[in-house]
Amino acid sequence: MKLTIHQELGIPETEIIINCAHMDARIQHLIALIRQHSFSLTAYQEEKEFQLPLE
Numbered sequence: 001m002k003l004t005i006h007q008e009l010g011i012p013e014t015e016i017i018i019n020c021a022h023m024d025a026r027i028q029h030l031i032a033l034i035r036q037h038s039f040s041l042t043a044y045q046e047e048k049e050f051q052l053p054l055e
Contacts, residue, residue, distance in 0.1 A: 001026075016034060018030070018031070039053065039054050040052055040053045040054060041054065
């Protein structure tokens, strides 16, 4: 697994991108950990998922 971090003051919002050949248990676990530190709520409407910022 390769980890790349790009830090730049002008970036308005933190974004995490995961590139993978297939989802495995390690990646699903990593996503779950990241979501624990999310500052938004996940909402569902008619089977569509929306992220609502807490601000």
